Amino acid sequence: MFENLQKSSRKNHLKDTIIKVNNTTIGGEYLTIIAGPCSVESEEQIVDIAKSVKKSGATILRGGAYKPRTSPYDFQGLNEDGLKLLSIAKKKTNLPIISEIVSVDHLEFFDDIDILQVGARNMQNFELLRELGKVKKTILLKRGFANTIEEFLSSVEYLMSSGNDDIILCERGIRTFEHATRNTLDLSAVAMLKEISHLPVIVDPSHATGIASLVKPMSLAGVASGADGIMVEVHNDPQNALSDGKQSITPYEFDDIVRTSLKIRACL
Amino acid sequence: MFENLQKSSRKNHLKDTIIKVNNTTIGGEYLTIIAGPCSVESEEQIVDIAKSVKKSGATILRGGAYKPRTSPYDFQGLNEDGLKLLSIAKKKTNLPIISEIVSVDHLEFFDDIDILQVGARNMQNFELLRELGKVKKTILLKRGFANTIEEFLSSVEYLMSSGNDDIILCERGIRTFEHATRNTLDLSAVAMLKEISHLPVIVDPSHATGIASLVKPMSLAGVASGADGIMVEVHNDPQNALSDGKQSITPYEFDDIVRTSLKIRACL
């Protein structure tokens, strides 16, 4: 197992990779806290949430603009307009921003976006990976919900063999028979990825569980498992969110999660 | 369940869809037999196999040119050259041809290809689906190896809501805990798809099992479950195939499968 890995393997790169994005770093000593709404909905919403999560300690702002939805009849995001609103929030808070990209044809709109996210459904969209490997931006690659750890790192090889070394891994839950939670957060994968690879690993407890009350314990568990950070969906009005409201937490709950996460990180 | 379906649902289209491709039809009375190698490797190879499978009763020739491989360091197919070789085999046998497309940027090379295949890894590549929905060609969509029946048909909605009605569904095995076979061929999904949808359903026992000796029983089981056809990997020299040799059967074995499949079809 794992014989096909080259650039992503710790065998060929003993030290942890530390990625610098604007005024923050991912990997290494400090815990990365990515937070924000599932979808960017309005300027007021995103600026409001950005200010609030920054105050609680978030280091990166997230917000979806191009939303890959199971059904074509569901809300598909604000697209370019959403990215522009993210930029405004960035200017007002100085937080680096991350958003999902689903096609290289949209690259021109991502100029001001600091980290390109590749979603779980595109983890094996090798054409997209090959092209993004040529882009000079940090990429956060989410594990496909039914992909093995080995396949995950093989997809990273598509990015890295195209020339991009600044890759962040993200565990966001895998599909199992258990349906009480949306997916099963695979924290042993986090621990194993830290062994096999030198790249930073982030945990997404919001998409993994799909249930707001589980976001805190799974954030803490993610940090304790050795993750370099967490990515959490925060909404100022979860009940009226245009997508994923059920798993979104309030700024107040987020504040509590950050504080306890930092304490746990300090124990390791 | 299945409330979000519109164009793919049998509720809105009671009669079975029958798709005409050149001199053959998919769906309805006749059993569709798609056969050919995993990858097109050379003119001699593809023409040789094409003639042989036609003789045994194949109605469509398959052959991969753009191969989405888990690792970037594996053989990626002959690309355009592979499609040209497929065209030669088409001319010599008059069989319609099917090949996988992984990016709309390649569409220009698919002019002579009769059916565009979207692979399992791209089943939720919605950008690709949206664009292919606008193309005037039949599309065979493979079920993702970890996608539910509902998600499968939701992806079909992306194609159909963009204007394409000629969609073939393909069950090719799902990912489970069982590792004695590569995947688990989900034939109850075939029976259920025939109930819920009016679109033709094809079974791919080669990718599902990954084991040559299981291709025959799973082809027959697929036909008995109500599938409109089978798609089988046939190679004139399985042991030296550039990809998927372990699951490829010989033309001789293929002949036997076709004969028995037609007999079973006649019982239904």
Added chain:
Amino acid sequence: MFENLQKSSRKNHLKDTIIKVNNTTIGGEYLTIIAGPCSVESEEQIVDIAKSVKKSGATILRGGAYKPRTSPYDFQGLNEDGLKLLSIAKKKTNLPIISEIVSVDHLEFFDDIDILQVGARNMQNFELLRELGKVKKTILLKRGFANTIEEFLSSVEYLMSSGNDDIILCERGIRTFEHATRNTLDLSAVAMLKEISHLPVIVDPSHATGIASLVKPMSLAGVASGADGIMVEVHNDPQNALSDGKQSITPYEFDDIVRTSLKIRACL
């Protein structure tokens, strides 16, 4: 894989095992048809169904008396009384009978039962297997819903190493992420079991799918995959069945399934 197998392996027993039970045989030339209600409910019910399925071609009568239910608050079966009613049906139809046993402490009540069934939940109840291995009765062992083919045959080794050679294997669906059907019927496992082992294999489409309309296509697919028989839940009044009504078919539908199954069997 499969190196630990001894008595169940075809390597050590080339010819198919044929088991004789009263006036019928399992394995070899003839297709075995096991039918009957999920639970024995009353004398009238079981005798009525027995006569009806016999007329359609059933060779063995099934009926549950000890029902292992997920919740202790659900109907647990008629126990000994259920077995007595099965015996009455046996006398009236001359069909051999099969029923599930969940504890060796109940063995005394199974005197007149011809085949002891071990259910999926007890497939790795090794204490039960060891004891049943010493009993002079044919045993039908169901595959656990999350057990591999190798584990399945390893459990058979518990029975056979204790001295019992008359073992029937039963595939009844495995647990996967797909929830449109109750479980996923794994017919590649049937084909593989026939390769690796010499023991007869039966398919249970009723428990696998949990949906009456899928029982016919999955019965036929099971026969086409090479199974030695099918086990089908038939109820004279599915809508008022005390358990598993949703997956039970009527005697009329059963008659159709048997006829088509025999035709398909003749094609192989």
Added chain:
Amino acid sequence: MFENLQKSSRKNHLKDTIIKVNNTTIGGEYLTIIAGPCSVESEEQIVDIAKSVKKSGATILRGGAYKPRTSPYDFQGLNEDGLKLLSIAKKKTNLPIISEIVSVDHLEFFDDIDILQVGARNMQNFELLRELGKVKKTILLKRGFANTIEEFLSSVEYLMSSGNDDIILCERGIRTFEHATRNTLDLSAVAMLKEISHLPVIVDPSHATGIASLVKPMSLAGVASGADGIMVEVHNDPQNALSDGKQSITPYEFDDIVRTSLKIRACL
């Protein structure tokens, strides 16, 4: 979901259950640390390990005597003799002891055992559960590796409806497509169990991962997820262990795990 639950549900028992076993408690304020070898192998081995883990902070000693093994040809444990050796270790260290029971027929040998463990393979062995529910001893029930949270608590209902209130839940990993780790430790299940039920929950990172180097991060993650304790396989000579050596850690590594676990617990 969860409507069938009665005695195990927090709806009917708001406060956390705290179970007293000899000189220790499970649930509530203190973290439970269960440690010991997979199998009891000799007096020297079990006493040696017992002393060592006690020194590091273990509160309960574990050791397998009746081992349910996939194959009948594998080492099956020392049975009664193993239990006697456990008793010796108990006398010498004053640690309460836990061991797996696979049949009520063995109950007489478990007199001196403080906690009866029911293993994952027997989670739906309802006959065993019903009988153990009548025993006046604490029971630790492991979640089956393919059982849902709801089924897990339904099995608890078998124990509790028979009269036993002292039940400890144990998450030990579920079976998924991922094979880099033996199973996938489902920590969202831990968080959810703490919400739905009032019973204490223990995490077993050793069986879940099957890999010694992952035991520490998964122990810490388990504690951070809200578990009331951990159960860890410790061996004084992992390389020569008669079973599960690959996942056993040394007393030295165990000491480190306990210290960090307690620190994390203090953050919550």
